[in-house]
Amino acid sequence: MTYAELGQPLLGPLDSEGEFSSKQTTTASGTAEHQAIDETTFRKQERMFRQQGVASDPSIGADGQMVGAEATKRQRRKRAARGDAAVLDGENAYQGPWAKFEGDTTGQTSGPTAEQLAEYEERMAQTSGSSGPQRVKRGSVTAYVAGQDERTLFHGQHERDYQGRTYMHVPAELRATNDVQCRVPTRLVREWKAHQGGVSAIRFIPGSGHLLLSCGMDGLVKLFDVHSALRQQRTYIGHAKAVRDISFAPDGQTFVSSSYDTFSKIWDTETGACKQRLAAGSAVPYVARFYPDDPNSVLVGQGDRRIVQWDVRANQVVQEYNQHQGAINSLTFFDDNRRFVSTSDDKSMRVWEYGIPVVIKLVADPAMHSVPAVALHPNGKWLAGQSMDNRVVVYSTGDRFKIHRRKEFRGHVTAGFACQPAISPDGRVVVSGDAEGGVWCWDWQTSRVLGRWRAHDKVAICAAWHPREASRVATCSWDGSIKYWE
Secondary structure, eight states: HHHHHSSOOSSSOTTTTSSSOTTTTEEEEEEEOOOOHHHHHHHHHHHHHHHHHHHHSSSSSSTTTTTTTTTTOOOOOBBBOOOOTTTOSSSSSOOOGGGOOOOOOOSSSSSSSHHHHHHEEEHHHHHHHHHOOOOOOOOOOOOOOOTOOOOEEOOOOOOSOTTOTTTTTTTGGGSSOOSSOOOOOOOOEEEEEOOOOEEEEEEEOOTTTOEEEEETTTSEEEEEEEEEOOOEEEEEOOSSSEEEEEEEOOOOOOOEEEEETEEEEEEEETTTEEEEEEETTTOOOEEEEOOOOOOOEEEETTTOOOOOEETTTTEEEEEOOOOOSSSSSEEEETTTTTEEEEEEEEEEEEETTTEEEEEEEEEOOTTTTOOOEEEEESSSSEEEEEEEETEEEEEESSSOEEEEEEEEEHHHOOTTTTOOOOOTTTSOEEEEEOOSSSEEEEEEETTTTTEEEESSSSOEEEEEEESSTTTTTEEETTTTTTEOOO
């Protein structure tokens, strides 16, 4: 018997070459082979395994085989017949190598038929009644039909208290700035089933933060008291389609809502009256922001790649910013409101001087992903953007607007979802939702994960940090709920 035979293991797994290898590393769960794989490929396969339950087999000699619980169920799609080269139109028309896959519906008309649309409009007209203003029973909300007058519904018993004050009155304890250090929330304070079909965005009223505004897929905008009563106060009814975004004016007395019905509408927060309707053609407004130094100026980012600047007093467009190649996703003012940055589906960020339609800085890179949601740091020197490669990236807002490559926040999965991040008032904690309904908190200095928990059943699309009360965070989801944490 040779020395090699005496020294070989009696029992154990074989390596990829079918032999006992001394290169294998023993782990708690068995043995592991040393493999070389780049970061991009690993992240791609890991994300595919999370979403689809299947990934490429990394073993040597796997030759493109798949692993996972769903690997055996996946079947290769078959292409449709190429057709007859002599037939140009009809059932057996020649498709050649461009033939579609079986079951592919690309290019086919989808959605309700004309008869179904007519039936739906007739039913909605009967439900809503005439086009004039109506009295709405408490606890019930009817659909808004295009052409009607906007209306509102108050959910409390009395609009004014014994001193004649409305819910716009700022509580005394919220008038001063709180210097307490913000911490990661640990418990749920209140949950509201706010909207049918999902919540799009939430915003705290500037300054005090005692009111929370929300918009949803049901075309409604709702206002909640998050300080004392912890209940819904008012519903604003005036959009025929889903509301994508909302934004308060600097003083909080008015707000603007942007909807897929091509209208941006300015509302009175206290009375619920619609003060103005903004519409530039048939383009869908994706985002709208008041200019912080002039509440009579509103910037609207549209789906037709334009940013239009409205003069509310004259009710007309006074400026256009037209350089993007895709729909506008976000607008953020910085540098004492002298400049603003816009992000778009064209995977670029552009910096503008307010009032001058010339790009002063273009941020674009072949490896850059779209950044659909942006949050400004309280010190005004940094921007945190939700990147579509599962990162929260940081940009410097100084004279050289550039990315901070050594500071980023990872761990969550947001690819395909514009989850709005938020930063605590003291600038120490970054919070964001993810595609699985979770909420993540990171330390701003070290980028370390401070906490994470499952908050919703569907994607947590927006998070907002209370501007006065430390460690209070509001989150909303496509499951139709709004949750308030502390």
